[in-house]
Amino acid sequence: MNKFTAVAIAVLILCFGGLVLWSANSRTKKMNLGDYDPAIVIGADENNGNIGDHVRGKADSNVVIVEYADLSCPGCASLMPYMTKLHEEYGDRVAFVFRHFPLQSHPNSRSAAAAIESAAKQDYYWEMLEALYENRSDWLVATGQERTDIYAKIFKEIAPDGNEEQFRLDMNDSDIEKKISFDYNLGKERSKVSATPSIFINGEQIDIAGDSTSSEERSFEDVIKDVKKVLDERLKGVEKKE
Secondary structure, eight states, rough: OOOHHHHHHHHHHHHHHHHHHHHHHHOOOOOGGGGTTSOOOOOOOGTTOOOOEEEEOOOOSEEEEEEEEEEHHHHHHHHHHHHHHHHHHHGGSSSSEEEEETTTTTEEEEEEHHHHHHOOOOOOOOHHHHOOOOOOOTTTTHHHHHHHHHHHHHHHHHEEEOHHHHHHHHTTTHHHHHHHHHHHHHHHIIIIOOOOSSEEEEEEEEEOOTTTTHHHHHOOHHHHHHHHHHHHHHHHHHHHHH
16 A cells, blocks of 8 residues: 555545544534423424424413323323313313423333324324323333334224324334423423423422422322412413403
């Protein structure tokens, strides 16, 4: 190998290495979560995989209730029916938003979140969310192909006319992974979520745990009473202006 050839090869290696490093950095560039207000409905953009907040009720309502939850969390599962009833009561007066907050201690939480987002691509987001909570014991400790098969079975039950093959493909969609990570990071960094479930109304956190010095745990009935009180106060202020 002559001197010129060796130099040329070295230049090519440096260029290629620089390209790989640039590519890796461009993929891992930290998003600026300070640009987002977690108290409002967030639309689709590149950072969340072009998957905005899923909303029940009135998406442009001035009163927004946000729940950060983990699909494996037993408390989140217990709270779900109460949140559904709350939506039925307030309807289009309030925007109800669910955001993913998968805890690292729950290995199947991210895959369950992906199953919900996969179902959402066929307009079955809320149905899949409720069904996964209702059938939580079926998939909680499942792994690999068995876990995917369980998710697909649940999807077919709530969406008999849905495309199961597409559902399975979408489970591995990189945009869905972006969405789940976005929700989690938004909750952790902007809303300072440290446990699930966590509920916010127009950015104000609702006390779920109660007084840490008390030996009595708060029931979800008590939590929902507090939620309704805040909702009514916020709605009263909005409706007066209107």
